[in-house]
Amino acid sequence: MSGFKIKERRLAFQRVKKSALHCCVPFCSNSSRYNSEISFHSFPVDTAVRAQWLINIRRDIFSPTKTTRVCSRHFHPGDFVVTAAGLRRLQKGATPVLFSWNEYTLPTLRPNVWERKPRAESPNVNLTPFLTANSESEMETAAPDHDHCVTPAMANEMANENEALHRKIRYLQHQLEVLQLRTRFGIQRFAGSDEHIRFYTRFASYKHFQAFWKLVEPAVNTKMVRISNAKAASASSSEFSQPTTKLQPIDELLLFLMHLSVGLPLRDLAERFDINRTTASRIIATWTHFLYQLLGSQRLWIPRETVRAQLPPEFSAFPDTQVVLDCTEIFCQTPSSLLLQSEVFSTYKSHATFKAMIGMAPHGAITFVSGLYAGSMSDREIFKLSGIANLLTPDMAIMVDKGFLVDNLAPCKVYRPAFLSRNTQMSREDVMQTQSIARLRVHVERCIRRVKENKLFDKEIPLSVCGSIEELFNVACFLVNYQYGPLVKAWATQQ
Incomplete structure (x- = not known):
């Protein structure tokens, strides 16, 4: 092997x-x-x-x-x-x-109906041109159409059944309307949730939102300018008209506030409210212009006597203070032009920005809002261009930060923290006054923070909406006076 x-x-x-x-x-x-x-x-x-x-x-x-x-x-x-x-x-x-x-x-x-159901045979009838009365009567009795009749009792029963069916239809229609109201995205959906109202609108509660709506509702149908084109920036390209959307005016206000407060994009708003994105854009443009004209026409600047009557105890050392001023910036898209980049670039934020000046009364209300300027502009130049100097009188005083070198521009007293030069030392009085001004100036920064809590200003503002961003920013400042309470709880009794 x-x-x-x-x-x-x-x-x-x-x-x-x-x-x-x-x-x-x-x-x-x-x-x-x-x-x-x-x-x-x-x-x-x-x-x-x-x-x-x-x-x-x-x-x-x-x-x-x-x-x-x-x-x-x-x-x-x-x-x-x-x-x-x-x-x-x-x-x-x-x-x-x-x-x-x-x-x-x-x-x-x-099989068709003739094949499914058997039919009785038709009687043989002599169809002559001239039928006698007897033959006609025989035809009628031979094949009668109906073998029943409607009695009064049957008629009453049918009427009762008909009425019961109508009541059931009305009930089902009501239930359908309630269901649609619950599923539809609108203000009624948040009627029982103050938390949702605060999140979407910045108003303290549903009651506060309804109170604000009652203030603006009379002017909606009389003074509102409906923007026929979302790209239109002035009333010349608009028409006075009734709402052309299926949304109620109060739901349009909710849509605008959600865009401002939460920063929701147009696509999200259109999906929530079941409308077109172009329609959502027009609603935002319409309400921006409407609230800017309506709230801006109200008296923001408070007379000196009213300010002093509402003066909080913390300002007792500065009783003639009329307004506390500070500047704030919001980020914008960097333009492609080098010249425009140099104009809007802010050395403080190291980014392209828009800059505005906000004035707050001592008791916490916003009383002055300037326009938006390029981020490279100084606080002194904005003070000069804003026109606030025309509202001040010699018996008033303003409180500003160290960067506001406006002593020769303001026709009144200026409260500003003292500068510490290289070869000098501040006196005890200057130190105490600087600390006092710093403690009081923090309130205007808190007020500005309320404005910038609107999520729309958290992201860069596109250059395509620069034509309407100034009105939108002003409206955000105006709404702060309606959305929030006093800056300090102890001031609530002073209002």
């Missing part, structure tokens, strides 16, 4: 050279390799019949080729013709109709 070598047996799979035909119908696994009883047929050349084949086999995004086949199992037996050579051919116009989803059978046609 050792002299013989046993040859190792190895098994190898051989390829079948003969190609097989397969059926292209979904869920059909028929193949010509394993079934010689089934014939396979290519798609017809006729365009209409070919399209019907594609519809019947239910293949999405499918384009048959020369080798694409459909097996004979999907055709009626009568669709085939056997040639003299014994080959099975399809008749012209035959289409596949038998599939696994209809269990390879077709439902029987439903």
Whole structure:
């Protein structure tokens, strides 16, 4: 045995050279390799019949080729013709109709009404041109149309049923309206949630929101300028008209406040309120212009006597203070022009910004808002251009930060922390006054923080909306006087 070598047996799979035909119908696994009883047929050349084949086999995004086949199992037996050579051919116009989803059978046609219901035989009536009265009466009695009549009791019962159905319909309609009101995104959806009102509108509660709405509602239908184009920036391109959207005016106000307070984009607002994005843009532009004109026309600047009557005890050392001033900045998109970049670039923020000056009365109300200026502009220049100097009188005083070098511009007294030069030392009085001014000036910074809590100002302002951002920023400042309470709880009794 050792002299013989046993040859190792190895098994190898051989390829079948003969190609097989397969059926292209979904869920059909028929193949010509394993079934010689089934014939396979290519798609017809006729365009209409070919399209019907594609519809019947239910293949999405499918384009048959020369080798694409459909097996004979999907055709009626009568669709085939056997040639003299014994080959099975399809008749012209035959289409596949038998599939696994209809269990390879077709439902029987439903008989029509005449076949389903047996009919009484019609009586033989002599239809002569001249019928006698007796024959007419015989026809009427032979095949009467109805064999019943409506009694008064039946009529009353039907009326009661009809009334009950009407009541049920009214009830279901009311339930449908309540359901739609609950599912629709609007102010009524948040009527019982002050937390949602504070989040979406910055108003303290639903009651405060309704109080503000009662103030602006009379002017909505009389003074509101409907922006017919969201890109229009002035009233000349607008028209006085009633609301053209399906939203109620109070829901339009909610939409505007959500855009300002939460910073929701137009796409999100359009999805929530089930409107078009263009419509949402027009609503925002309309309410921005409307509130800017309405709230800005109110008296922001408070007379000196009223300010002193509402003066908090903390300002007793500075009783003639009329307004506390400070500047704030919001980020904007960096322009492509180098010249514009140098104008809007702020060295304080190291970014392109818009800059505005805000004035607060000692008791916490915003009484002055300037326009938006380039971020590179100094506080002194903004004070000069804002026009606040025209509102001040010699018997007033303003309280500013160290950067406001406006002593020669303001026609009144200026309370400002003292500067510490290199070779001098502040006196005890200067130190005490600086600390007092710093403690009081922090209130205007808290007031500005309320304005900038609106999430719209957290991101860069696109240059495409620079035409309306000034009005929008002013409206945000105006709304602070309505949305929040006093800056200090102890001042609440002073109002």
